[in-house]
Amino acid sequence: MQDEKVALFIIFGGSGDLARRKLYPSLFRLYQKGYLQKHFAVIGTARRPWSNDYYQQIVFDSLASLNPDAEQAKEFASHFYYQSHDVTNTEHYVVLRELAQKLDTQYQLAGNRIFYMAMSPRFFGTIAGHLKSEDVLDDRGFNRLVIEKPFGHDFASAQVLNEDIRASFAENQIYRIDHYLGKEMVQNISAIRFGNNIIESLWNNRYIDNIQITLSEALGVEERGGYYENSGALRDMVQNHISQIATLLAMEPPVSFDAADIRSEKIKVLRSLHIGTPEEARQDFVRGQYGAATVAGEALDNYRDAAQVAPESKTETFVAGKMTFENYRWAGVPFYIRTGKRLAKKATRVDVVFKQLPMNIFQSVNKQDNLAENVLTIYIEPTEGFTLQLNAKRVGQGFATRPAALTFRHSSEAATNTPEAYERLLLDILNGDSTNFTHWDELAQTWRFADVIEKVWASEPAPDFPNYLSGSMGPACADELLARDGRHWVYDPTQTDCE
Ligand SMILES: NC(=O)c1ccc[n+]([C@@H]2O[C@H](COP(=O)([O-])OP(=O)(O)OC[C@H]3O[C@@H](n4cnc5c(N)ncnc54)[C@H](OP(=O)(O)O)[C@@H]3O)[C@@H](O)[C@H]2O)c1
Known part of the structure; x- marks a missing residue:
């Protein structure tokens, strides 16, 4: 049995x-x-008038995919209480405070409270303000505020939101979720880098040619057209998840693996993130929107045909671009990033492409012009693990070389036991460990970076959308972006059956 954690969760939404x-x-x-175990309770709030019994049934039903033991699931659900609550109504917080106090006594929760905002960000400031003004915070234990994305729409709105929240909670009480930071393999970027001398010694611009981050989704916008129309791929994916992955890849080794030390390195490297001029944004970033196609016999529609999407929508469902960090380690090394919906395959991965050797001594005997690139691929989703591509001699006479892959994949047993991102993050919050959450300084910088691109795109006519077919790897301009630099995307599931 693990150490028992003691807390009251109050979930808005x-x-x-x-x-x-x-x-x-x-x-x-x-x-x-x-x-x-015994010392926890959950208050779920929303406007609809549910009873506790009904709510506990909802909680019970939500566990179905885990095939739980019914008795255990029932016992678990009995810790859940429902409070009909409109977050804009001050009086409702008084009732909430009383229920919180009652449950605190009943379950001996020592005043530990976790406030989880699982609802629209426009209410975050209101909720945080009321929690303080109506004394729902409890000084006897910890008060932790958990916030879901999106955190603002641009730098200015994120700053306003942050000030609203900071009026009631200190920075070290705020846990801004980026669920990518809860994924096993994202966390393993640190293990690969800082646990292996042969990797970390090469982890700089002397040996690395470029780094490619791909976060591709096979699904389209589905039912989320209303949300996505106001967001687009840049805000939905690049400003947060991709920037966080790039930060973990680029940061200096922290003094220790402690949250404060890791954070200070992340913030430091983000200060060196190049905030482009409008002209650079125009050159270094391209956008796309998916169009209809038949993929594996299935007719897929245009983005513009999805529910709640404007028929002439200019919203991008794809972004590719080039990030650079202006510091000693990374000067001259582009971080190419790419994300989109309705791409050929669902995958999140990082390809670290090493520089070529200064010369190919085998050329005279094997007439092969180029040795294959050395590439370290870090697989994040759907499988987890990594591959190092090296060159080896082909068996037989003569001296031909061929790429050989050293591959590590988690065993299926380890994969089943991998905690889900939210499970890991909830445990971190219970432990007060903020390593895998986003600090305001990180957010502020990635918004400044995204704002330049967003402004250029908003002020100029969009390309002729749709400009890529569902089931492809995005528009041609994403390939041209690398070709211009004499490079190519390592990952191309349309050409090979690479994973
Ligand atoms: N769903 C996901 O997988 C996902 C993933 C990443 C991030 N997020 C983020 O998580 C947040 C929640 O998303 P969601 O998909 O769960 O949204 P949702 O299904 O629309 O849920 C919204 C919740 O807010 C409640 N609500 C709305 N207005 C309220 C009010 N005035 N007072 C009190 N409660 C109110 C709703 O219940 P009533 O209508 O009964 O009030 C409902 O429980 C959003 O910020 C979203 O961007 C969601």
Whole structure:
């Protein structure tokens, strides 16, 4: 059994999709593992008038995919209480405070409170303000505020939101979720880099030619057209998840693996992130929107045909571009990034392309012009692991070389035991460990970076959308972006059956 954690969770948006699909199953896994036992309770809030019984049934039902033992699931759900609550109504916080106090006594929760905002960001400031003004915070234990993305729409709105929240919570009480930071393999970037001398010694612009981050989704916008129209791929993926992955790849080794030390390195390297001019944004970033195509016999529609999407929508469903860090380690090394919907395959991966040797001594005997590039691929999703591509001699006479891959993949057993991102992050919050959450200084900088591109795109006519077919790897301009620099995307599932 694990060390028991003691806390009251108050979830705003307790009837919503995120709560049901992610939070309740993740809390249950923590319960199964013994991190949560007797001394925890959950208050779910939303406007609809549910009873406790009905809510507990909803929680119970949300666990179905885990095939739980029914008795255990029931016992778990009995810790959940529902409070009909409109977040804009001050009086409702008084009722919430009383329920929180009652449950605190009943479950002996020592005043530890976790406030989880699983609802629209426009309410975050209101909720945080009321929690303080109506004394829902409890000074006896910890008060932690958990915030979902999107955190603002641009730098200015993110700053306003941050000031609203900071009026009630200190920075070290705020846990801004980026669920990519909860993924095993994203965390393993640090293990690969800082646990292996042969990797870390080569981890700089003397040996690395370029780094490629691909976060491709096979699905289209589905039911989320309304949200996506106001977001687009740059805000939805690049400003947060991709920037975070790039930061972990680029940061200096921290003094220790402690949250404060890691954070200060992340913030430091982000200060060297090049904030482009409008002209650079125009050159270094391209956008796309998916169009209809038949993929594996299935007719897929245009983005513009999705529900709640404007028929002439200019929203990008694809972005590719070049990030650079202006510091000693990375000067001259482009970080190419790419993300989009309806691409050939769902995958998140990093390809670290090493520089070529100064000369190919085998050329005279084997007439092969080029040796294959050395590439370290870090697979993040759907499989986890890494591959190092080296050159080896082909068996036989003569001296031909061929690429050979050294591959490590998690065993299927390890993969099943891998905690889900939300489970890991919830445990971090219970432990007060902020390593895998985003600090305001990181957000501020990545918004400054994204704002330049966003402004250029907003002020200029979009390309002729749709400009890529569903099931492809994006528009031709994304390939041209690298070709211009004499490079190519390593990962191309349309050409090979590479994973
Ligand atoms: N769903 C996901 O997988 C996912 C992933 C990443 C991030 N997020 C983020 O997580 C947040 C929640 O997303 P979601 O998909 O769960 O949204 P959702 O399904 O629309 O849920 C919204 C919740 O807010 C409640 N609500 C709305 N207005 C309210 C008010 N005035 N007072 C009190 N409660 C109110 C709703 O219940 P009532 O209508 O009963 O009030 C509902 O429980 C968003 O910020 C989203 O961007 C979601």
